[in-house]
Amino acid sequence: MVVLPRRWPLLPTLLVALAALAMVGLGIWQLQRHHEKRAVIALLRSNIGKPPVAFPRLGPVPPEMLFRSSSLHCLRVEGWTVEAGKAADGSSGFRSIAHCSTGAEGPGALVQVGIGARPDLRPQWTGGTISGHIVEEPDHRSLLAHLTGPEQVLRPMLVASTSPDPQLKASAPPSIESIPDNHFGYAIQWFLFAGIAVLIYVLALVRREGTRREGRSAGDS
Template structure:
């Protein structure tokens, strides 16, 4: 007859009660590598924030300077400054895009593609017309135009010139201002610092759970 075995474990046995895991080196190394990167990106956005604030302050100061007489290349840091400039505008059908006049009314802008004295590409924001008038469909003859207007960096050209006086029946277009330039670097910095904080919290909770689930030492 077979002898029955006792299922009760021998507490005096030197066999390990379970597998004992070592310290989680790989996850810790991954966190140690990712954390400085996230913090570094946040600090970089802080430096970009200060740089953007300085640029906007320079543009705001330029808007208060006397009229700039331009006879050659447009000087650096001339954005949002009033300038007296000669533009060479070839014969063309004016461009049109949605715009607002200085009262805030929606309508169409009439835009001429021109060349500044220094060879820079420029657009003369000739004037605004109401929606009911529709975009201009009349060709404009070639002309060398001496105009005064606010210099604004363009998206597809180097400069846009917004004159405060326009030929009737057009009205002046509301130009952008330095205050309309987006400066989202503060939010970006908060985002990266938040990612770093979330990573630390997740790692801390995971490490706490790992310690709680470790088998006791023999």
């Protein structure tokens, strides 16, 4: 028979209750983020077929411009960044991201020129007019940094539709499937954590109360 304690310890009970409420709050917040993300994904899906727009100079990139067609003129390539990526034919490789100068002053622009077979491949492209789709630069922050760290402004990046460099394959076009939407799963996890925390605490109190009663019964006998 499960015997609940007649008097619950005030401070431990209060701490467990606050922790459980915080977890439930985080779960509700993730559900809100889930609904917001679904709306953004629907907008991005519609953006793919819209007319071209001017390439944005600075971040953050508004959802209304993500995945839209655009073009820019790269005066010269100031440097390169190489990261893992996929080509339009589905093969894996290393995407070459050019850091372009677009004028005498200003932030310049990032252009994903194409996909190379090796990370040490040196692209030959030195600049010119190039067209593609607008995305955000790669975000390397961890999930913890996303949740607890300061907000990071990601710069716009153009993913070239066709590679101007003969050594590189064309990049895979921006895809809705590449947009993470894990908020619903995170919400369920937080709700489970809250329920498990309360259950463990109650079971601990029940066990302690049972031990006390057994001790009293042994003493009376």
